[in-house]
Amino acid sequence: MSKVITPRAKDYSRWYTDLVIQAQLADYAPVKGCMVIRPHGYALWENIQRTLDAMFKETGHENAYFPLFIPESLLQKEAAHVKGFAPECAVVTRGGGKELEEPLIIRPTSETIIYSMYSKWIRSWRDLPMLLNQWVNVVRWEMRTRLFLRTTEFLWQEGHTAHATEAEAEEETRRMLEIYATFAEDHMAMPVLRGMKTEAERFAGAVRTYSIEAMMQDGKGLQAGTSHNLGQNFARAFDVKFQNKNSQLEYVWSTSWGVSTRLIGALIMQHSDDQGLVLPPRLAPIQIVVVPIFKSGDGVLEAAADLVKEIRTSTPGNGSFERSRVRLDDREGLSPGFKFNEWELRGVPIRIEIGPRDLKAGQVVVATRHDRQKQTVPRAGLAERLPSLLEEAQKSMLERARTHMASRSTPVDSYEDFKKQIDAPGGFLYCHWCGSGECEASVKTETKATIRCIPLDAPEEKGSCIRCGSASDRRVPFAKAY
RNA sequence: CGGGGCGUAGCGCAGCCUGGUAGCGCACCUGGUUCGGGACCAGGGGGUCGGAGGUUCAAAUCCUCUCGCCCCGACCA
Numbered sequence: 101m102s103k104v105i106t107p108r109a110k111d112y113s114r115w116y117t118d119l120v121i122q123a124q125l126a127d128y129a130p131v132k133g134c135m136v137i138r139p140h141g142y143a144l145w146e147n148i149q150r151t152l153d154a155m156f157k158e159t160g161h162e163n164a165y166f167p168l169f170i171p172e173s174l175l176q177k178e179a180a181h182v183k184g185f186a187p188e189c190a191v192v193t194r195g196g197g198k199e200l201e202e203p204l205i206i207r208p209t210s211e212t213i214i215y216s217m218y219s220k221w222i223r224s225w226r227d228l229p230m231l232l233n234q235w236v237n238v239v240r241w242e243m244r245t246r247l248f249l250r251t252t253e254f255l256w257q258e259g260h261t262a263h264a265t266e267a268e269a270e271e272e273t274r275r276m277l278e279i280y281a282t283f284a285e286d287h288m289a290m291p292v293l294r295g296m297k298t299e300a301e302r303f304a305g306a307v308r309t310y311s312i313e314a315m316m317q318d319g320k321g322l323q324a325g326t327s328h329n330l331g332q333n334f335a336r337a338f339d340v341k342f343q344n345k346n347s348q349l350e351y352v353w354s355t356s357w358g359v360s361t362r363l364i365g366a367l368i369m370q371h372s373d374d375q376g377l378v379l380p381p382r383l384a385p386i387q388i389v390v391v392p393i394f395k396s397g398d399g400v401l402e403a404a405a406d407l408v409k410e411i412r413t414s415t416p417g418n419g420s421f422e423r424s425r426v427r428l429d430d431r432e433g434l435s436p437g438f439k440f441n442e443w444e445l446r447g448v449p450i451r452i453e454i455g456p457r458d459l460k461a462g463q464v465v466v467a468t469r470h471d472r473q474k475q476t477v478p479r480a481g482l483a484e485r486l487p488s489l490l491e492e493a494q495k496s497m498l499e500r501a502r503t504h505m506a507s508r509s510t511p512v513d514s515y516e517d518f519k520k521q522i523d524a525p526g527g528f529l530y531c532h533w534c535g536s537g538e539c540e541a542s543v544k545t546e547t548k549a550t551i552r553c554i555p556l557d558a559p560e561e562k563g564s565c566i567r568c569g570s571a572s573d574r575r576v577p578f579a580k581a582y
Numbered sequence: 583c584g585g586g587g588c589g590u591a592g593c594g595c596a597g598c599c600u601g602g603u604a605g606c607g608c609a610c611c612u613g614g615u616u617c618g619g620g621a622c623c624a625g626g627g628g629g630u631c632g633g634a635g636g637u638u639c640a641a642a643u644c645c646u647c648u649c650g651c652c653c654c655g656a657c658c659a
Contacts, residue, residue: 114653128651242657243658244654244655244657244658311659322659323659361659393618435620437620438621456618458618
């Protein structure tokens with residue numbers, strides 16, 4: 101097996117694929133466009149899942165499970181929705197050796213089947229809000245796929261809520277967007293823009309779509325999570341009505357929101373380097389690895405085992421450190437150098453090296469993955485210091501990503517400059533935009549750049565549209581995106 | 583669907599032009615020596631060359647068809 105990862109500077113795209121394969125996050129499956137998520141990648145997903153799931157539950161949501169198959173007739177009930185999704189649906193037409201009476205769609209998203217149930221379950225304002233979420237796989241027959249970023253089948257979470265008022269639904273939509281943003285920043289160490297999607301980029305069937313938008317190391321944008329205010333569109337299509345306090349029948353106001361295994365792709369492209377994965381400590385499946393440099397009988401292995409035991413039993417200094425995520429690498433027959441490289445490839449945030457020299461001197465070597473620094477530190481009191489070292493790494497990764505995003509966010513005022521800068525240096529080009537779909541579309545056709553979002557915190561500023569010159573009230577970030 | 587590339591050992595590749603029955607590196611197994619940034623020596627296992635058909639005394643190699651995958655574009659989380 102080739103151990104060399106294509107350097108980022110040579111071919112960013114190749115680097116990404118090499119890294120995913122070699123760090124054993126995923127592998128290509130026998131089915132085109134599909135991937136196998138390997139244990140290291142799945143552990144990452146489990147950590148993402150666990151953290152988000154707790155956040156959802158704290159805000160009152162419950163998990164449920166709706167079926168994989170959706171009757172074709174259900175999908176067709178909401179006009180915009182079917183238009184958006186029909187082309188990329190996988191359809192089952194045979195079962196039990198017979199042609200099915202009605203084809204079954206493999207869910208590309210579950211609004212339709214969920215609202216068909218909501219119409220049975222919701223009768224009264226007392227049934228609201230209905231706050232459900234599910235962690236499932238979905239299938240979208242994409243033309244071009246890319247490990248984690250866009251696969252035919254992917255794992256995600258989809259929240260579906262129904263409310264008595266428009267304001268409440270909007271509040272929920274924004275609340276979940278903020279949860280995604282908080283998760284991205286606090287756990288993934290990935291700064292994001294919170295914003296509203298333009299009409300062209302809106303979810304099929306939504307009134308408003310909000311998203312969090314990240315910037316990868318190559319300056320390209322990545323939509324990392326979406327939250328939709330569905331208004332009463334699906335309620336009307338699926339006849340989801342309730343009686344309000346005045347005994348009148350009303351359609352519910354609903355929302356849906358989701359993040360997917362794409363987040364793993366985002367994590368990789370945000371932080372990793374030519375040596376391999378760089379994972380934020382809070383999400384890293386293994387947070388600390390101890391590598392003994394030993395010969396049998398020199399006592400190093402025992403000392404390393406003691407250290408691991410001590411780390412595992414020491415009181416975590418904060419919520420970021422978990423004792424089960426410490427590993428002792430006592431494999432024989434592999435040189436220390438080999439192990440160092442392997443753990444770096446796999447993105448372990450802290451590596452502790454301990455050899456005969458350290459044993460004598462009462463010290464160890466602590467190597468931090470995100471900055472590739474090594475320092476010699478006293479053995480005494482080490483275990484207690486590790487949680488804060490992890491926390492520092494977490495913080496400095498976020499800082500570094502913030503700095504990167506800021507350094508590649510530039511105001512641009514003329515379309516000439518825009519066309520010059522969109523490929524190199526790229527990044528987010530903040531431009532005035534009149535708000536018309538025509539300008540947005542022609543910029544996209546001519547430069548492949550899209551409006552990532554209309555940032556919620558965009559300051560008011562008078563200007564003229566970069567494309568047509570009409571009046572504009574604020575700048576929006578344009579970028580090429582994954 | 584358009585453009586490009588590739589299918590030979592688990593992985594990466596050579597061999598193909600000029601047909602003669604398969605090779606290299608890594609990985610793997612055994613034994614030994616090593617071990618502070620991808621160790622070394624010795625021995626060993628593993629492939630009907632993507633599939634089908636054809637030409638030929640003989641096909642990984644030549645011809646025809648076919649299947650699959652990867653990369654770049656249009657679609658998208």
